[in-house]
Amino acid sequence: MAGTNVLIAPDCFGDSLTAVQAAQAVAQGWRRSRPEDRLILAPQSDGGPGFVEVLASRLGEVHTTVVSGPLSDDVEAQWVLDTDPPVTAYIECAQACGLALLGGPPTVRTALDAHSRGVGQLVAAAREAGAGRIVVGLGGSGCTDGGRGMVEALGGLTAAKELLDGIELIAASDVEHPLLGPRGAAAVFGPQKGADPDTVAVLEDRLAAWAEELTVAAGRPVGDDPGAGAAGGIGAALIALGGRRESGAAIIAEHTGLVDDVAAADLVITGEGRFDDQSLHGKVVSALASAARAHRIPVLVLAGQVTLDESSLGAAGIAWAYSITDHAESVQRAIEDAADQLSGLASVVASTYGGIRSEQGTVEEVEPQVGRLHPRTSTQESP
Secondary structure, three states, X not given: OOOOEEEEOOOOEOOOEOHHHHHHHHXXXXXXXXXXXXXXXXXXXXXXXXXXHHHHOOOOEEEEEEEEOOOOOEEXXXXXXXXXXXXXXXXXXXXXXXXXXXXXXXXXXHHXXXXXXXHHHHHHHHHHOOOOEEEEEOOOEOOOOOOHHHHHHOOOHHHHHHHOOOOEEEEEOOOOOOOOOOOOHHHHHHHHHOOOHHHHHHXXXXXXXXXXXXXXXXXXXXXXOOOOOHHHHHHHHHHHOOOEEEOHHHXXXXXXXXXXXXXXXXXXXXXXXEEOHHHXXXXXXXXXXXXXXXXXXOEEEEEOEEOOOHHHHHHHOOOEEEEHHHHHOOHHHHHHOHXXXXXXXXXXXXXXXXXXXXXXXXXXXXXXXXXXOOOOOOOOOOO
């Protein structure tokens, strides 16, 4: 059959692969089995790790600034400055306080000590460079300090508000969690950053005290705002400084021309490290599925792990989902050899994919399937 137009638009795969690396791995594997297909690579991000890398491939000038890392050792953080009016700086908090910068697996000690001072230093650098708009990508942080470190690096709440007066400040995140409570930064994300139950309680108390200061500075409570708990609570601090939350995935989609790419595709391939219920609420995968559904284009997910069932896929508009872990037959192998395993999985899936367009050129319905490497539907052609 004729070649298929395939859009490859993954998010990052945790600390294993950036979105750019993941897109390249999928493309390499897909080409091995289906060299006749036309591939469009459009790596994505929801504001977390890879936010700057994806934007750097499309716009602006990349800057490197030495800032304080999450445990105070200096790190080199990249950010993008787009000089087209309005001059806009794109910052990624994971570049300054990311989990990957802890120097090893997160622990109780790092959960308590990690801070966001480097993010404040990046904001100051962006302002110094003449940015009238500063977009801070939130996600992948190793800290749960509510953005206190960021604010302190800017001179404190009063000084920070004065410094950023007149600057459009945007918190780019698709996390909707509040700052406090059972769905807050400490309770939900603290364990991922090394916090045990006792440490979660300590972090929650710290955030509660800090929230009172943020409320005074903002003139209203900000802790319950959607996204206030993003990046260990950095979202709350940005809101208190006059910022607003926008979808990180939408920002990336705009700058990568994703709408046009989806409309031109016959198949959309996306993915991330863990494809679970959170993926369906404002993440890259859900944004792509929504855009593809409008054009009746099937979506294929390749992820490190898949925990959703077929009914959930159908509701989200996902046709197929496959796990690298299942393909590699080992979580450790899937992580340590992520690029080769993702490429191998893409090759296997491509070898079973026969296209789903009817003779009239319209897209037929596809029964959602999870995990099976030989999808069979009444409308699929054999490879």
